[in-house]
Amino acid sequence: MIRATQKPLSEISDLLGEARRVLVLGCGTCVAVCFAGGEREARTLAGALSMAGRTAGHDREVRHNVVQRQCEPEFVREVEDDVAWADIIVSTACGIGCQVMNERYADRLTVPGVNTDFLGAPIEHGVFDERCQACGDCILDTTGGICPIARCAKSMLNGPCGGSQDGRCEVNNEIPCAWQLIYERLLSLNRLDLMLRNVEPKDWRSSRDGGQRRIVREDLRL
Amino acid sequence: MTQFTPSITVYSCAYCGAVPREMAAIERIPYPPEAHIVEFPCISRVQSDVILAAFEAGADGVLLVACEEGNCHHQGGNRRTLQRLEAMHALLAEIGIGAERLGLWQGGLGQPTAFVEQLEGFVESIKQLGASPLNRGERAGD
Amino acid sequence: MKAGTNLEYVLSSGHFAATGELGPPKGADAEVVSKKIGLLRGFVDAVNLTDNQTAVVRMSSIAAACLVLQGGLEPVMQMTCRDRNRLAIQADLLGAYALGIRNLLCLTGDHQTFGNHPQSKNVYDLDSILLLAAVRDMRERGVLINGEKAEGAPQMFIGAAANPFADPFEFRPHRLAKKVAAGADFVQTQMIYNVPKFRDYMQRVGDLGLAEKVYILAGVGPIKSVGAARYMANNVPGMDVPDAILRRMSKAPKDKRAEEGISICVEIIQQAREIPGVAGVHIMAIEWEEALEEITSRAGLLPRPTAPKPEEA
Numbered sequence: 001m002i003r004a005t006q007k008p009l010s011e012i013s014d015l016l017g018e019a020r021r022v023l024v025l026g027c028g029t030c031v032a033v034c035f036a037g038g039e040r041e042a043r044t045l046a047g048a049l050s051m052a053g054r055t056a057g058h059d060r061e062v063r064h065n066v067v068q069r070q071c072e073p074e075f076v077r078e079v080e081d082d083v084a085w086a087d088i089i090v091s092t093a094c095g096i097g098c099q100v101m102n103e104r105y106a107d108r109l110t111v112p113g114v115n116t117d118f119l120g121a122p123i124e125h126g127v128f129d130e131r132c133q134a135c136g137d138c139i140l141d142t143t144g145g146i147c148p149i150a151r152c153a154k155s156m157l158n159g160p161c162g163g164s165q166d167g168r169c170e171v172n173n174e175i176p177c178a179w180q181l182i183y184e185r186l187l188s189l190n191r192l193d194l195m196l197r198n199v200e201p202k203d204w205r206s207s208r209d210g211g212q213r214r215i216v217r218e219d220l221r222l
Numbered sequence: 223m224t225q226f227t228p229s230i231t232v233y234s235c236a237y238c239g240a241v242p243r244e245m246a247a248i249e250r251i252p253y254p255p256e257a258h259i260v261e262f263p264c265i266s267r268v269q270s271d272v273i274l275a276a277f278e279a280g281a282d283g284v285l286l287v288a289c290e291e292g293n294c295h296h297q298g299g300n301r302r303t304l305q306r307l308e309a310m311h312a313l314l315a316e317i318g319i320g321a322e323r324l325g326l327w328q329g330g331l332g333q334p335t336a337f338v339e340q341l342e343g344f345v346e347s348i349k350q351l352g353a354s355p356l357n358r359g360e361r362a363g364d
Numbered sequence: 365m366k367a368g369t370n371l372e373y374v375l376s377s378g379h380f381a382a383t384g385e386l387g388p389p390k391g392a393d394a395e396v397v398s399k400k401i402g403l404l405r406g407f408v409d410a411v412n413l414t415d416n417q418t419a420v421v422r423m424s425s426i427a428a429a430c431l432v433l434q435g436g437l438e439p440v441m442q443m444t445c446r447d448r449n450r451l452a453i454q455a456d457l458l459g460a461y462a463l464g465i466r467n468l469l470c471l472t473g474d475h476q477t478f479g480n481h482p483q484s485k486n487v488y489d490l491d492s493i494l495l496l497a498a499v500r501d502m503r504e505r506g507v508l509i510n511g512e513k514a515e516g517a518p519q520m521f522i523g524a525a526a527n528p529f530a531d532p533f534e535f536r537p538h539r540l541a542k543k544v545a546a547g548a549d550f551v552q553t554q555m556i557y558n559v560p561k562f563r564d565y566m567q568r569v570g571d572l573g574l575a576e577k578v579y580i581l582a583g584v585g586p587i588k589s590v591g592a593a594r595y596m597a598n599n600v601p602g603m604d605v606p607d608a609i610l611r612r613m614s615k616a617p618k619d620k621r622a623e624e625g626i627s628i629c630v631e632i633i634q635q636a637r638e639i640p641g642v643a644g645v646h647i648m649a650i651e652w653e654e655a656l657e658e659i660t661s662r663a664g665l666l667p668r669p670t671a672p673k674p675e676e677a
Binding site: 165 | 472477491498527532539541545601
């Protein structure tokens with residue numbers, strides 16, 4: 001899922017400017033699961049912004065609400081009344097939710113309350129790791145189910161580079177070397193042949209490099 | 223100048239906070255009337271949102287009563303609260319309420335006297351600080 | 365001969381090759397390069413020009429390679445995949461060849477977090493193996509990466525790097541095999557201080573039949589001080605500096621440590637020369653180019669052979 005972390009309170013306060021009525025809008029999906037922008041986090045942030053405003057002498061009212069999926073226009077329709085009340089909206093959803101709010105409610109500015117970090121998974125309580133870069137051309141079948149595009153600092157297709165040491169990445173020794181993991185996995189699957197062949201240059205058009213991507217499903221269109 | 227009477231919210235564990243409170247009652251040891259005690263099944267349930275709610279509702283100070291190290295009824299709830307304390311203090315400092323208005327006491331089941339002393343000490347420390355910045359000008363006494 | 369360079373001549377005629385390294389300056393002063401050329405000329409067969417080494421911005425390797433050519437020394441231009449996509453890589457290759465550069469070392473490149481612009485966006489459109497294949501295809505098929513014909517395809521003598529000491533150790537010879545399959549003509553290794561481990565690596569490289577397919581130049585470098593030795597041992601990923609070397613450096617009297625570093629380097633060259641499959645040495649005396657003369661002389665590498673002029677050949 002999408003992983004995010006809340007922006008520093010001071011940064012969010014600065015984004016509010018002179019706004020008198022602030023709506024903090026959470027999302028009940030990815031950001032709730034990673035404890036960055038769900039109902040509780042939106043409520044806490046609203047309380048903190050409200051009190052910070054009061055102690056600083058601002059005349060500011062802060063409300064909060066949450067929608068189940070801020071990334072879908074039909075879900076954000078539910079908060080029409082709150083939006084109509086607000087001068088500004090702080091979205092604690094991912095960058096998608098924040099943009100959907102700006103598209104759906106074009107006459108109000110929705111600002112981000114979180115930084116959207118990556119697509120990842122929890123590896124232990126409170127620790128989330130990147131796993132996918134949405135490159136649009138999945139090669140996990142050739143790499144033992146471990147993604148070198150997202151997890152190798154150099155996105156190498158023919159790794160590991162010369163900086164792999166003791167199973168750690170040269171860029172950050174807290175992070176495992178993806179190609180060491182791939183090597184061990186393929187070895188255990190008796191599929192090292194996959195790593196011995198040279199692969200072709202990747203076609204990055206399906207990734208962000210090809211410009212904004214769009215999926216059209218004719219079977220689903222109305 | 224009238225004497226300032228602070229409003230204190232005590233978030234207490236239902237074990238290591240509730241038992242000494244009841245013992246104090248049985249032994250007729252009075253505790254400060256400024257303290258409004260709210261019990262939770264586990265102190266770890268009290269996260270930033272709950273603490274902010276107390277200040278927003280008018281508290282001048284919040285005291286958390288957690289179990290002693292190694293004696294948590296829920297194994298590690300007290301440790302989780304300790305883990306979060308620094309961030310909670312930082313948040314209170316940042317929003318202008320002040321870190322010192324949030325206290326923590328790790329109590330023992332059989333310590334009614336210590337429990338009451340902690341409460342008295344905390345009430346006294348908040349009296350010294352005066353009213354919460356959110357309450358200034360709204361209540362007499364500061 | 366594939367590219368007809370001096371380095372290729374030395375290696376293909378069975379001489380024990382010696383290459384050096386020249387770090388371009390962090391500035392536009394061509395004099396710095398000229399001065400270093402003077403310290404290297406006559407002692408090595410060719411000299412590597414690093415490409416924003418350790419991700420620190422420096423004069424481009426193409427420009428520095430040109431200066432080296434003008435200075436009467438043969439360049440080995442290094443190219444990384446960190447800063448260029450496949451368009452820029454190919455454009456620079458075509459340009460480099462047009463300027464007379466004939467030896468190319470293909471690298472993936474140190475990550476930019478190590479350098480002086482850690483905030484930058486990296487590229488890594490290709491990796492070193494894909495770069496090798498691209499340069500090989502230009503030379504042998506006359507085509508660009510997309511399959512289009514190049515008008516005047518570069519005929520490069522193609523080099524690769526190898527780190528025998530990185531992990532997974534068992535996979536390293538296989539990775540070298542991949543580089544050979546992708547088109548590497550010669551290989552320069554990471555700096556060797558742990559000779560037994562390198563010997564072990566070379567044994568397995570030999571078992572894979574690679575020693576007959578590629579010229580392997582053992583990487584060496586003199587250590588100037590105990591601090592430098594420690595730094596390499598602890599802070600450079602993929603470097604293996606055994607305790608014995610650290611002890612030897614710290615035992616030497618303070619004013620004799622640089623000398624001791626040169627002696628260690630000379631001994632490693634002599635030991636590496638005895639290892640089957642080692643076709644030469646790559647001496648990295650970075651920011652200590654003055655040491656090259658003494659190292660090559662004491663290691664018995666002088667005088668360097670020279671390729672016969674084309675008209676004589």
